Amino acid sequence: SQQGEEDPQALSIQEGENATMNCSYKTSINNLQWYRQNSGRGLVHLILIRSNEREKHSGRLRVTLDTSKKSSSLLITASRAADTASYFCATDEGTSYGKLTFGQGTILTVHP
Amino acid sequence: EAGVVQSPRYKIIxxxxxxxxxxxxxxGHNTLYWYLQNLGQGPELLIRYENEEAVDDSQLPKDRFSAERLKGVDSTLKIQPAELGDSAVYLCASSPGLAGGETQYFGPGTRLLVL
Structure with a gap:
């Protein structure tokens, strides 16, 4: 079963624009992670934010976490065509160590 | 460092x-995961191993699916008999240790098509 929902399901932007994806979840979590998946490939870990953190940066990525609203957002700044991929949030609920529950993903298309 | 290796990449049966x-x-990664990914969906955990022990197989359909991780290294996931609804991508992932919340490293997956 999927833990959360991602919004939007699909996002189409031009190179250089910013892309924002949102993730909502249902239960308490230890941490939330974002992964990227290029077409026909495995998932690649992007960033992890712990439940006691509110914001985290990694290069052009900015992740926020609002545990009171049970939501997170991923911002990709100055997008590139190579950022075209599916993006998934995954939550570690802490009830079973190492178990991640993934959302349905956002398909991001960045046009050159 | 080599990543997670999966084979075959594609299978039609x-x-x-x-x-x-x-x-x-x-x-060196002690933890190994098998996930099922249906088209347009996120991965769903089938089974998780800590070394050679299956510590979470609650989502594995045990009537037709089986898995093993001999010697705590390589792992095999088997389906017998396959059904049409098993068509999906099967992803393997690993992580270094026993604690929760660690980054998982994914293989490229095996795309299964059941006709």
């Missing part, structure tokens, strides 16, 4: 036939 997928995790 007829329903009721058996099929097996193989995974070699990153060297």
């Amino acid at each position: 007829e329903k009721k036939q058996p099929v097996a997928f193989w995974c070699n995790p990153i060297s």
Whole structure:
């Protein structure tokens, strides 16, 4: 079963624009992670934010976490065509160590 | 450092036939995961191993699916017999340790088509 929902399901932007994806979840979590998946490939870990953190940066990525609203957002700044991929949030609920529950993903298309 | 290796990359079989997928995790990674990913969906955990012990197999359909991780390294996931609804991508992932919340490293997956 999927833990959360991602919004939007699909996002189409031009190179250089910013892309924002949102993730909502249902239960308490230890941490939330974002992964990227290029077409026909495995998932690649992007960033992890712990439940006691509110914001985290990694290069052009900015992740926020609002545990009171049970939501997170991923911002990709100055997008590139190579950022075209599916993006998934995954939550570690802490009830079973190492178990991640993934959302349905956002398909991001960045046009050159 | 080599990543997670999976084989085969693609498999086409007829329903009721058996099929097996193989995974070699990153060297030194104690934890190994098998996920099922349907088209347009996120991965769903099937089974998680800590070394050679299956510590979470609650989502594994045990009537037709089986898995093993001999010697705590490579792992095999088997379906017997396969059904049409098993068509999906089967992903293997590994992570270094026993604690929760660690980054998982994914293989490229095996895309299964059951006819």
